[in-house]
Amino acid sequence: MSRVVSLLLGAALLCGHGVLCRRVVSGQKVCFADLKHPCYKMAYFHELSSRVSFQEARLACESEGGALLSLENEAEQKLIESMLQNLTKPGTGISDGDFWIGLWRNGEGQTSGACPDLYQWSDGSASQYRNWYTDEPSCGSEKCVVMYHQPTANPGLGGPYLYQWNDDRCNMKHNYICKYEPEINSTSPVEKTYFTNQPGDTHQNVVVTEAGIIPNLIYVVIPTIPLLLLILVAFGTCCFQMLHKSKGRTKTSPTQSTLWISKSTRKESGMEV
Numbered sequence: 001m002s003r004v005v006s007l008l009l010g011a012a013l014l015c016g017h018g019v020l021c022r023r024v025v026s027g028q029k030v031c032f033a034d035l036k037h038p039c040y041k042m043a044y045f046h047e048l049s050s051r052v053s054f055q056e057a058r059l060a061c062e063s064e065g066g067a068l069l070s071l072e073n074e075a076e077q078k079l080i081e082s083m084l085q086n087l088t089k090p091g092t093g094i095s096d097g098d099f100w101i102g103l104w105r106n107g108e109g110q111t112s113g114a115c116p117d118l119y120q121w122s123d124g125s126a127s128q129y130r131n132w133y134t135d136e137p138s139c140g141s142e143k144c145v146v147m148y149h150q151p152t153a154n155p156g157l158g159g160p161y162l163y164q165w166n167d168d169r170c171n172m173k174h175n176y177i178c179k180y181e182p183e184i185n186s187t188s189p190v191e192k193t194y195f196t197n198q199p200g201d202t203h204q205n206v207v208v209t210e211a212g213i214i215p216n217l218i219y220v221v222i223p224t225i226p227l228l229l230l231i232l233v234a235f236g237t238c239c240f241q242m243l244h245k246s247k248g249r250t251k252t253s254p255t256q257s258t259l260w261i262s263k264s265t266r267k268e269s270g271m272e273v
Contacts, residue, residue, distance in 0.1 A: 030083065031183045039180040040069070040080070042087050044097060048173065054144040057100040057176035058122055066180035067123035068102030069147075077131055080177065081163045084149060096150045100176040103145035103165070115139040119167075123179070130165065134158030137167035144170040147177070 031039040043060070045051045052060065058068050071077050084099075102122040105115070116137055121127060133148060134157045146168050150161040158164060168174075 029178075029180065029183075031180075035182045037079075037182065039066075039183055040083065041066070041178040041180070042083060042099070042175070043178065044087065044099075044175045046095075051097070051173035051175060052100075053173060054100055054104065054170040057174070058102070060176065061178035064178065064180070066178040068100060069177040069179045070102045070121040070123050070125040070127060071129055071131070072125065072127045073129050074131075077129070077163070080147070084163070096152055098146040098149050098166070098168075098174045100174050101145055101147050101165070102179075104170070105143050119145065131163070133161070133164035133166050136165065139167065142167040142169055144168055144172075146174050149175075 027041055027043045029039050029041045041061075041064075043057075054068075061068050069080070071080070102125075103119050104122060105118040105120065116130070116132070116139075119130075119137070137145070144167065145165050148161040148164050148166055153161045155161070
C-alpha cells in the first residue's frame with residue numbers, strides 16, 4: 001500500500017508542471033540507429049483542449065533535454081514529412097492538427113518586406129532554410145510558426161495545407177515536434193523498430209523509445225484512484241466487522257458465568273420416600 005501512495009504522490013507532483021502531466025497520444029522519441037541524425041518526437045493531442053501554446057511546447061521539449069524542431073535543409077523537412085505520414089497513416093485515428101516548430105520572431109507589428117528576415121530558431125540554429133506556404137508569413141501579431149497538417153482541408157492557393165509553414169499567434173493551441181541530440185540506446189532487445197524512407201538512402205532503421213516509465217505509471221495509476229478508494233473502504237469495513245464479531249465471542253454473559261451443573265445428585269434432607 002505504501003508503494004501505491006508513493007506513486008500517487010509522484011503523479012501529483014508531475015501534474016503540477018502543467019503541460020508535462022498531459023497525456024501525449026502519439027508521443028514517442030524516434031532515434032536513428034546510425035547515430036548521425038537527431039532524435040525527434042511528434043507530440044499529437046487528439047483532444048483540442050489538450051493542445052498547447054508555443055511557449056508551453058517549447059518548455060515541454062526543453063524539460064526533456066531537447067528543443068522545438070529546427071530544420072536545417074530540405075532533406076530534414078522531407079524526413080519530418082515522412083514521419084508525420086507514418087504517424088497519420090489510415091487507421092490510426094489521427095486527424096487535422098498543425099504542429100509547432102521552433103521558428104519565431106521578436107518584435108511588434110512588423111508588416112514590411114523585412115518581416116520574414118526577423119524569424120529565428122529557438123534552439124539557436126543559424127539555418128536559413130524556410131518552407132513558407134504561399135503568401136506567408138503574414139506577420140502582424142502572428143509571431144510563432146507552425147507546420148501545416150490539415151489533410152481534410154480543401155486546398156488553397158498554395159495547394160494542400162500539408163507540411164508548409166505558417167505564422168500564427170503564439171497563444172494558439174497546437175501539437176508540437178521536439179528535436180534531440182542523437183542517443184545511444186543500450187536496451188535494444190526491448191525497443192520497437194520500424195522503417196522510414198530517408199531522402200538519398202534506401203531504408204533507415206529507426207529505434208522508437210517510449211516516453212518513460214513514470215508517465216506510463218501515471219496513466220495507469222490515476223484512473224484507478226476511485227477503485228483503490230473503494231477497495232480501501234471495503235477492506236476497512238470487513239476488518240471492522242471481523243473485529244466486532246471477535247469481541248462478541250470473547251465476552252461471557254452474566255447468566256452463563258454463574259451457572260454450573262453438578263454431576264452428583266443431592267438428597268434433600270427434609271424429604272423421605
